[in-house]
Amino acid sequence: MTHAPQELTIRPLAGPQELVLFRRLSYVLDHELAEDLESGRRRPEWMWVALRGERVVARIAWWSQGGDIPLFLDFFDLDDTLPEPERGEAGLRLLEAATAAVVPAGAPRPEYGRFVPADWREDPAARDVVEARIRVMERSGARMLVERLRLEWRAGTPVPAGSGRLRFRPVDGREDLLSLMTPAMEGTLDAHGRADLASGLGAREAAEKHYDEELARYTTPREWWRIAELPGGEPVGFVIPARNNYNPIIAYIGVLPAQRGHGYIDDILAEGTRVLAAQDGVERIRASTDLGNVPMAKSFERLGYVNFERSFDMVWD
Template identity: 40%
Template sequence: MLFRSTVEADLDRFLPLVTVDPASGMTPEKYRENLADRQYRPERTWIAEDGAGTVLALAVWWGGSDEERPAALDGLFVHPSLGTGEERTDLAARLLGAAHTAFAATGPNAPPEYHVFLPGDWHERPEAVAALTWRREAARRAGLPAELERLRYAWTPQDARPEPARLLAFEPEPDDGVFVGLFHRTLAGSLDSHSLKEAAELGAEAQARADVEFYRTFMRGERSWWRVARDADGEVVGFGLPSRNHAFPVIGYLGVLPEYRGRGYVGEILGEITRILLAEAAPEEIRADTDLGNVPMAAAFERAGYRNFARRLVFSAT
């Protein structure tokens, strides 16, 4: 079996493997769209082919159009001739492992995460569980054993508009250092798994700087949208980062400082982010994610009229 990245001439050979199921919404048309704007690339698309040249498995990584390293595995497919048992899982795992080895030779050793988008009720749907199970096991064998489940939310202008803030006032803050400090301070007692994991690896200060850099350079929202929240006494109590990704305006990040939690501030910061995105991005839809275990944030989204429409599983090395 040969495992390799693709070239342009392979396109019509591997696209027939791209089929929609409950654990993958990728279509051939969507692949072509993302290929055209360089979010998918031949070198980020890997195949397994047998001695006769038949493509038996396909893995597609996504990344920013101006980024050299893939950010996340976006799709994993195996030819139906391999059935639904161990042979399918084994081939998928070996394909991922080969690609991970190649990626590590040109960048960080940790392989890119694998993001799987699932229906909100996937736990109760046997067909969704089946579509996920072999992919999850292949990812585990290929070095992505850690798993995080996130809730996906959406809000449209037809939904209830956020009420004016009563408790907080918001202002722009041009100094990135202020936001580094706020990210750092909000880590204490945070329920955000990603931030806590990265802080444990990098240190809290380095993680805070990395967060600011991420929203500054990788995300597509305007820096001028960022806000600091102050209470009636003029004290900084939190912050909000409206942003956008490659497809939607998003709730980038919001934080309440530990000593001010439990006072209803999270809802007002969320409302301010929503208002800014409405005014600045003219969205048809605003998207947001939060960890399944972050119950206060999920409750805030639901109070604000955001609808939990799906879930995201993130598989990672740690």
């Protein structure tokens, strides 16, 4: 005899004490949850579960920089032992109910991002997990924006000395950097930058958005930020070494259109890596680049960065 599934209960966590319930499903960022709750980057009311009896069949959570509005959807997990369509239906009901409660009315839905194994397409089990979540997101109206390589430099990996072709100086304030970020938007291979331009933003507006929404939030020293110049003072590009809430990172890197094709990206990436590697206790440096940005990926590879994972971002138009 076949029994109908138990009724689905969908609700937010009652408080941090229910983190153990949330963690009945697993994801690579689970180890960050407790600290994120303590710091205010997450809130129990932004963390939801779908239950059949005592069994967690799906979960979802949003992240912020500590403000009152969730900025990013980064947890969405399903019980992958469930058959389809039950697995997908439970996920979709959770996604819709939680989004309606968490995202303010009229506000754009935060982007969804997920880390996935580097070989997820070749591994049938990993592919099933990834594609199950993509299907649910697409049913809710989301579309794939980009797949990215996640990269890591590890302590002990040699960092080449400067080639002497470029000189580096600190960034002298917001306008100094924006004056280079703006022309660097021309011909960008970055999917987020291209999407901003396609939405109608001008290059200057897109650069300001990137600066204000991401770069300005880093609390590590601005003295780490570097502008690359030719010996005569002509600007070539820039690199933003920083530290987010979890790791030292290469936050942003760019080469001006007129200077592309000369291999300067290797010099600029090496400088950013040297800045971070010189800080106390740095065991690794993280970075990412779009799968389609082959020149950038090759530069990271030449500098000894390892592709340890991938990620993808989905958006709602």
